[in-house]
Amino acid sequence: MQDEQVERESMEFDVVIVGGGPAGLSAAIRLRQLAIEAGLDEFMVCVVEKGSEFGAHTLSGAVIEPRALDELIPDWKAKGAPLKVPAVEDRVYYLNSATRSMKVPHALVPTPMHNDGNYIVSLGNVVRWLAEQAEELEVMMFPGFTGSDILYNDDGSVRGILTGDMGVAADGSHKPSYEPGYELVAKYTLFAEGSRGHLGKRLISRFSLDKDSDPQHYGIGLKELWEVKPENHEPGVVMHGLGWPLTETGSTGGWWLYHDENNQVSFGLVIDLSYHNPFISTFDEMQRLKTHPVIRQVLEGGKRISYGARALTKGGLNSLPKLTFPGGLLIGDDAGFLNPSKIKGTHTSMKSGMLAAEAVFEALQAGRQHDEVTAFTTLYKESWLYQDNYASRNFSPAIHRMGLLMGGGFTFLEHNLLGGKMPFTIHDNAPDYDQLEKASHAYKPDYPKPDGKLTFDKLSSVFISNTNHAEDQPTHLKLTDPTVPILVNLPIYAEPARLYCPAGVYEVVSDAEGAKFVINAQNCVHCKTCDIKDPAQNITWVAPEGGGGPNYPNM
Numbered sequence: 001m002q003d004e005q006v007e008r009e010s011m012e013f014d015v016v017i018v019g020g021g022p023a024g025l026s027a028a029i030r031l032r033q034l035a036i037e038a039g040l041d042e043f044m045v046c047v048v049e050k051g052s053e054f055g056a057h058t059l060s061g062a063v064i065e066p067r068a069l070d071e072l073i074p075d076w077k078a079k080g081a082p083l084k085v086p087a088v089e090d091r092v093y094y095l096n097s098a099t100r101s102m103k104v105p106h107a108l109v110p111t112p113m114h115n116d117g118n119y120i121v122s123l124g125n126v127v128r129w130l131a132e133q134a135e136e137l138e139v140m141m142f143p144g145f146t147g148s149d150i151l152y153n154d155d156g157s158v159r160g161i162l163t164g165d166m167g168v169a170a171d172g173s174h175k176p177s178y179e180p181g182y183e184l185v186a187k188y189t190l191f192a193e194g195s196r197g198h199l200g201k202r203l204i205s206r207f208s209l210d211k212d213s214d215p216q217h218y219g220i221g222l223k224e225l226w227e228v229k230p231e232n233h234e235p236g237v238v239m240h241g242l243g244w245p246l247t248e249t250g251s252t253g254g255w256w257l258y259h260d261e262n263n264q265v266s267f268g269l270v271i272d273l274s275y276h277n278p279f280i281s282t283f284d285e286m287q288r289l290k291t292h293p294v295i296r297q298v299l300e301g302g303k304r305i306s307y308g309a310r311a312l313t314k315g316g317l318n319s320l321p322k323l324t325f326p327g328g329l330l331i332g333d334d335a336g337f338l339n340p341s342k343i344k345g346t347h348t349s350m351k352s353g354m355l356a357a358e359a360v361f362e363a364l365q366a367g368r369q370h371d372e373v374t375a376f377t378t379l380y381k382e383s384w385l386y387q388d389n390y391a392s393r394n395f396s397p398a399i400h401r402m403g404l405l406m407g408g409g410f411t412f413l414e415h416n417l418l419g420g421k422m423p424f425t426i427h428d429n430a431p432d433y434d435q436l437e438k439a440s441h442a443y444k445p446d447y448p449k450p451d452g453k454l455t456f457d458k459l460s461s462v463f464i465s466n467t468n469h470a471e472d473q474p475t476h477l478k479l480t481d482p483t484v485p486i487l488v489n490l491p492i493y494a495e496p497a498r499l500y501c502p503a504g505v506y507e508v509v510s511d512a513e514g515a516k517f518v519i520n521a522q523n524c525v526h527c528k529t530c531d532i533k534d535p536a537q538n539i540t541w542v543a544p545e546g547g548g549g550p551n552y553p554n555m
Helices: 022-037 067-072 123-136 198-206 282-289 293-299 346-365 375-381 384-391 395-402 404-417 458-464 484-493 529-533
Strands: 010-018 045-049 089-095 102-104 140-143 147-152 158-163 166-168 174-179 183-191 218-227 237-243 253-259 264-272 303-313 328-330 477-479 506-511 514-519 539-541
Touching: 010 022, 010 158, 010 346, 022 045, 022 067, 022 123, 022 346, 045 183, 067 346, 123 140, 147 183, 147 198, 183 198, 183 346, 198 328, 218 282, 218 529, 253 293, 264 282, 264 293, 303 458, 303 529, 328 346, 346 375, 346 384, 375 384, 484 506, 484 514, 529 539
Parallel strands: 010 045, 010 183, 045 140, 089 237, 183 328
Antiparallel strands: 089 102, 147 158, 158 183, 166 174, 218 264, 218 303, 237 253, 253 264, 477 539, 506 514
16 A cells, blocks of 8 residues: 555546556557547547566467457558468367377367467567557557556545555665655546456455456466477467376366467466366476477477466456446456457457447547446447357366366367357356365375476576566565464465465475575566465465566567
């Protein structure tokens, strides 16, 4: 919470957007397009982005379906959008064991996973390009600023946000470099923070936006960018797979390997955070996956360029919260618009931002402000975005409730034979954090030591994510009860934070006084897995000082 005694400068806008990813930037671009078409040159839109630059915190596979981009910027090719590698072939594998695999016939691959007409991209570079388009339209761009708190009007409607103070010491005192945050006041505020946004989380609670929804579900996505040997590179090939090593622990998820340009490949693993085994190390699952011949034959002899991780929202339509509230909207992955069956979320996030822009602009043209823009819900339900979400509504709950093989078979039947029109909806009401079994009953995976060529350790991986946070600042990883990790989580679940965190943030260390829970906040790559998976829901992730965190190149 910000210091209320500090005098703050206030800036007024028509619309403030929190988060400069695909959804937030698409909303900003569409708002300015509409304003220019209406002759409203003074219509002011502001985008606040916590990364040091737009795209710095953006991490995704990524294969992008250009449908939303075609609508938003029809001449994107002429404008130099970084969509240069068309997808030319889909390959899907089931890994039976550490050495065996089966290539799935194309006819048996669910249609949402077909990639005809799509492009392999660096989503970070797409975001950087979208930021350039927004700047050309005179959107006010604030990189390196966090949305730290929410401002409310007397009637309870959202009035805007506070940006985070800079130069605050760990003890709360002001350093010589101290600068107070700004009040950014708007007629409407759009929240596009990405998965498990810390302000979006508060809004969902305050306005009970999820009271009619299934619990939200998440995955953790871990990614490495590799430069491979030319003879191993096949531009445009899209590889997906599932099975080993996750099947060893009864977990679900899947991997990707996308052949981009310049001998680079994007490799990654998504693990559903509904997993049960407290001994799963998400990072080490990814490392041992690379030892499988299907993956090894591509990466071996190459050079790892970058590493990162992030949570992704994957509950789908059933878990989508109410998206509107007085004074604002939730959009993008903050709301949960990822289509899990397509393993894609960029075009859906972009479309949600575009629809929000159209609904908000219409409200402002009518002289309204700070009310609930219910027209957004109507626009959403009349759009291809809703049709996309509806067709895939059973994907995540089917996998969670039926398991990998039966759930996968159900998905094939629903999409390939029924076109996503199964006459019933499956629900999954078990939250991810409540799924861990006791450590005393759990199988302990054997994770081999890294070789430094194909497999690596956490700290060297965090190093190449270019993660940095200003020294001597308050920790952005808050414990509601500091005694829970050692007194509760350690004896029951072997304190899983030390293993589900992909960056070595959490440790249990012992000294003469006993076991202690250590938080290395400097390592945090802002994946937010701890906020989601902690079985006691005792960890809260909040935004650190602006500009901190990873600085992903080409991710």
